[in-house]
Amino acid sequence: MTSARRVHGVCPHDCYDTCGLEITAQDNQVIRIQGDRNHPITQGFACLKINRYSERLHHPDRVRYPLRRSGPKGSGKFTRCTWDEAMTEIGQQLQHIIQNYGGEAVLPYSFSGNMGILSEASMDRRFFHAIGASRLARTICTASADAAWKWVYGSRIGPDPESIVYARFIMLWGTNPVATNIHQIPLLDKAVENGAELVVIDPVRTETADRYGSHIRLNPGTDAVLAMGIGRYMVDEKLYDAEFVGRYSVGLEAYRQFVEPWTLEKTALVTGISQDLIQHLARRMKNVQPLLIRTGYGVQRHQYGALAIWAISALSILTGSYRYPGGGHLMSNSEMFPINWDKLTRPDLLKGNPREINMLQLGNALSPALNPPIKALIVYNSNPAATAPDQSAVLRGLMREDLLTIVHEQMLTDTARYADWVLPAAMFPEILDVHTSYWHRYVQLNQPAITPPGEAVSNTEFFRRLAQSVGLGRESWALDSDEILIKQALDTDHPWLQGITWDSLQTKPVQKLRLSIEARPFIDFGWPKSGLRLDPLPFSRNAFKEFVGNIADNRYPLWLITPSRKNTIKSSFANINSLLVKEPVPTVYMHPQDMKIFNVSHGEKVELYNDQGSCQMVVHASERVSPGVLVSYAVRWNNDGNGKNVNQLTSQALSDYGGGSTFYNTRVSMRWCQQEESC
Numbered sequence: 001m002t003s004a005r006r007v008h009g010v011c012p013h014d015c016y017d018t019c020g021l022e023i024t025a026q027d028n029q030v031i032r033i034q035g036d037r038n039h040p041i042t043q044g045f046a047c048l049k050i051n052r053y054s055e056r057l058h059h060p061d062r063v064r065y066p067l068r069r070s071g072p073k074g075s076g077k078f079t080r081c082t083w084d085e086a087m088t089e090i091g092q093q094l095q096h097i098i099q100n101y102g103g104e105a106v107l108p109y110s111f112s113g114n115m116g117i118l119s120e121a122s123m124d125r126r127f128f129h130a131i132g133a134s135r136l137a138r139t140i141c142t143a144s145a146d147a148a149w150k151w152v153y154g155s156r157i158g159p160d161p162e163s164i165v166y167a168r169f170i171m172l173w174g175t176n177p178v179a180t181n182i183h184q185i186p187l188l189d190k191a192v193e194n195g196a197e198l199v200v201i202d203p204v205r206t207e208t209a210d211r212y213g214s215h216i217r218l219n220p221g222t223d224a225v226l227a228m229g230i231g232r233y234m235v236d237e238k239l240y241d242a243e244f245v246g247r248y249s250v251g252l253e254a255y256r257q258f259v260e261p262w263t264l265e266k267t268a269l270v271t272g273i274s275q276d277l278i279q280h281l282a283r284r285m286k287n288v289q290p291l292l293i294r295t296g297y298g299v300q301r302h303q304y305g306a307l308a309i310w311a312i313s314a315l316s317i318l319t320g321s322y323r324y325p326g327g328g329h330l331m332s333n334s335e336m337f338p339i340n341w342d343k344l345t346r347p348d349l350l351k352g353n354p355r356e357i358n359m360l361q362l363g364n365a366l367s368p369a370l371n372p373p374i375k376a377l378i379v380y381n382s383n384p385a386a387t388a389p390d391q392s393a394v395l396r397g398l399m400r401e402d403l404l405t406i407v408h409e410q411m412l413t414d415t416a417r418y419a420d421w422v423l424p425a426a427m428f429p430e431i432l433d434v435h436t437s438y439w440h441r442y443v444q445l446n447q448p449a450i451t452p453p454g455e456a457v458s459n460t461e462f463f464r465r466l467a468q469s470v471g472l473g474r475e476s477w478a479l480d481s482d483e484i485l486i487k488q489a490l491d492t493d494h495p496w497l498q499g500i501t502w503d504s505l506q507t508k509p510v511q512k513l514r515l516s517i518e519a520r521p522f523i524d525f526g527w528p529k530s531g532l533r534l535d536p537l538p539f540s541r542n543a544f545k546e547f548v549g550n551i552a553d554n555r556y557p558l559w560l561i562t563p564s565r566k567n568t569i570k571s572s573f574a575n576i577n578s579l580l581v582k583e584p585v586p587t588v589y590m591h592p593q594d595m596k597i598f599n600v601s602h603g604e605k606v607e608l609y610n611d612q613g614s615c616q617m618v619v620h621a622s623e624r625v626s627p628g629v630l631v632s633y634a635v636r637w638n639n640d641g642n643g644k645n646v647n648q649l650t651s652q653a654l655s656d657y658g659g660g661s662t663f664y665n666t667r668v669s670m671r672w673c674q675q676e677e678s679c
Contacts, residue, residue: 002027007447008036008509011050012119012428013569014112014141016181016439019046020510023429025449030057030429039510040162041183041440048566048579055576057427061411064454067422073399076417083455083465086421091469093404094131097375098470103132104354105375107365111138113381113572114459116433116446117339120381122485123463125345126477131470134374135356139659140387142297144305145331147658151537152313153521154528158330159292160517161440165190166326169288170198173312174223175296178207179566181439184294188212197288199281201226203561204631205624216281220559220629221302221665222271227311228259229267230282234318235259239286241320248522249317251535258536259311272626285319290327297331298563302665306657310537317532325518336513337436337443338494344485346477358659361652363390366397376404378466380425380459385414386571387635389650389663392613408462411575414638424456431458432482434489434505443500445486445509460485537657556610556667558594561625562634562646574637586615586641588632589622590670598670605673610666613648615641616673630668 009021020036033053037044066086071077097105108128114120128135137143149156164170164187177184192198192212200209201216201223209215218226234240235256245252264275271278285291293316299308309331316322316329342348357365362384365374377398388394398405398418407419416422430452435444452458457465460482467478480488487502496513504511519525522532564570567579574580588608590600600606602621607614608630617632625631636645653662 004031005449007449008445009033009429009449010116010433010435010444010446011046012114012116012433012435012446013049013572014115015047015569016437017041017047017183018115018435018437018440018442018444019050019183020442020444021046021050023449025429028450030054030449033429036510039442040512041442043183043186047182049569049573049576052573052576052578055578056573057429059411059575061575062453063409063412063416063422063424064456065424066455069420073401074395074418076412078422086423087465087469090406090421090466091471094376094470097404098131101372101375104134105372106131106133107357107374107377108133108136109359109362109377109379109384110136110381111140111359113383114428116428116431116435117344117489118433118482118485119431119459121341122344122489123460123478123480124380126349127463127467127472129346129349130467130472130475130477132351132354135354137356137358137659139654140359140661142300142332142660143658144300144655144660145297145309145658147660148300148306148309148313148537149331152310152317152533153526154530155526156332156335157521157526158333159326159328159521160515160519161187161330161333162517163326164188164292164330165194166324167191167290167292168196169284169291170196171201171285171291171293172198172208172212173201173293173295174299175294176202176206176208176563178211180296180564182566185211197284203626203629204563216273216277217626219270219272219626220561221304223299224304224308224311225262225267226271226273226278227308227315228262229264229271229278230285231255231311231314231318232259232262233264233279233282234286234315237282239282240318241286241323244320244323245318245534248322249532249534250530251533254536255314255534285315289319289321290324291316291319291321292327293321293329295329295331298664300655301661301663303653303655303662305655305660305662306537307539314534317534322520322522325520328521332438333441334438336441336496338492338497339436339489340491343488343491349477358654359384360389360654360659360661362388363393363397363652366394366400366403368400368402375402376406378406378408379415379419380408380462383413383415383571385418386574386638386645387647389647389661390612390652391644391647391650393652408459410456413571423462424452424454425462426452426456426458430456432486434486441513441515443497443505443511443513445505447509458482539656553667556669557628558630558668558670559628560608560630560632560646560649560666560668561664562632562650562666565633570635571637574635574640583633586617586632586636586645587620588617588630589620589625590630591623591625591627592621593627595619595621598672600670600672607671607673608646608649608668609671610649610668612651613644615644615646615648617641619670634663
């Protein structure tokens with residue numbers, strides 16, 4: 001036996017925390033993964049999922065060798081082949097498609113299955129630019145919030161999470177950090193210990209609400225109304241910080257006119273929150289500083305999600321919360337890291353102006369009626385057969401015999417089962433990468449602890465091989481090693497990254513941006529040229545009035561919310577049995593009052609349905625949800641539900657602004673299943 005070695009790793013999954021990890025390996029086996037004890041955010045502990053990661057590394061579903069489809073599409077039947085065989089045939093097929101239909105007939109599909117800078121966006125972007133592929137609008141998670149955030153603030157930056165301890169009034173608005181941001185909890189606990197008041201605003205009574213005992217339950221989809229009602233009251237009662245607003249913002253009069261309809265009475269009627277509580281919130285927000293508003297991304301996953309983020313952001317300006325370290329609006333710090341994206345992704349390789357396809361409308365994009373049709377789909381870092389909305393349309397597209405589907409994947413996922421070719425992907429302990437975070441402000445190096453099993457390769461190596469297969473392998477952009485890619489990513493003279501280089505990360509793999517915890521966004525740094533914008537987003541006010549007026553739907557009276565949970569990250573980890581013991585089958589949570597109305601009992605199988613489709617679940621009684629509201633935690637693999645999951649019910653419709661998702665806009669009804677075949 002060789003002696004054990006320890007390296008620094010980084011959790012690559014789509015999570016705020018971006019944990020630093022200590023990985024111990026021996027004889028090319030990972031024997032331990034634990035939280036980095038020296039990481040100021042991770043503080044030596046990891047989440048439930050990382051504590052089970054060895055099961056993922058050695059899972060029987062793991063893809064270790066290239067696979068060629070040998071059965072019908074969707075059957076999951078494959079024959080092992082060599083990389084040379086796969087790349088030769090794939091290269092011939094792609095060249096034929098490009099020559100006969102053009103580069104736009106090739107569509108990439110990826111998101112944040114691995115959030116390493118190299119793994120998520122480097123060699124892949126170069127390859128698709130070079131062949132002129134259709135561009136993918138990666139909108140499934142944060143697009144509405146991103147668009148609204150940039151409208152108001154100019155960039156996606158917020159307070160340093162480590163400054164949370166300074167806050168004295170904290171609003172957790174549509175976020176459940178006990179489940180989705182566990183390393184924020186010690187910071188919140190410290191703030192409370194220091195005297196902070198904390199409230200949780202959410203349509204569901206979450207574990208976070210249990211922990212802090214301060215739940216304000218509002219009706220689903222009415223976050224914008226609550227924020228506008230609070231804002232109107234502040235303006236009417238002159239509770240806003242007039243000096244801050246006058247000095248740092250623009251658009252107050254336009255804001256005043258836009259929120260004018262939202263009286264206390266009307267706001268209470270729509271949101272389900274009393275007028276007294278709305279007034280109390282407004283006064284506490286103004287008078288108890290520093291005020292920190294912490295929103296999650298669930299707030300913006302509905303028809304008027306961007307409006308909600310704009311309206312909540314306006315409150316951070318009206319209250320002058322940015323005056324104080326620890327104050328402001330914290331949703332994202334994505335643009336805190338001045339990475340040299342042009343060098344990394346090489347947009348200069350792009351010729352012409354290929355069409356852009358919104359990933360939320362994959363079902364439409366895979367229709368043969370599209371001109372030119374998508375003839376090749378290349379999937380990596382994602383599992384759209386399970387996670388994309390309007391699942392029926394997506395699966396119909398994936399069944400097309402004339403669609404070449406290439407999937408680079410770690411597991412035999414739902415999407416991989418529809419592939420013509422499945423190529424094995426390496427996991428994070430097996431690759432070199434560098435990570436930033438969309439929450440905290442640390443740059444981290446992920447060092448490989450072991451070599452990949454079988455013939456698995458990193459994302460970057462996969463796209464180098466793909467470039468070689470279509471005759472582009474000798475291009476200079478395709479020859480850059482991972483080390484060179486990291487050097488290019490960090491090649492900047494921006495002061496925030498001063499001294500954070502490939503060489504320095506070798507000896508110190510966790511380094512914070514060169515900016516103090518106390519630095520205040522938009523006052524000490526990040527000032528937008530136009531000022532902070534209170535003026536409303538550019539879309540129809542009448543459309544929002546119509547939406548609010550039609551919240552009730554007699555055909556589909558139940559509002560279905562599909563939030564994240566601590567056991568999985570969307571479809572990642574959804575095949576790890578030890579993480580599903582508390583919910584081994586697809587489950588929907590329903591208020592006992594509704595169960596009486598629909599004549600269903602706890603533990604029975606039911607069918608949820610709407611115009612999009614239907615899926616089967618087991619119903620559980622829960623008072624965490626309000627009457628008229630259902631919760632089903634997303635997202636299960638389709639095999640758990642006889643080939644379907646909750647995305648049978650979700651829509652390809654886009655949000656008000658930014659082209660974002662409307663997953664939480666889903667209305668359904670329910671049928672009782674006496675026998676499984678009756679569903």
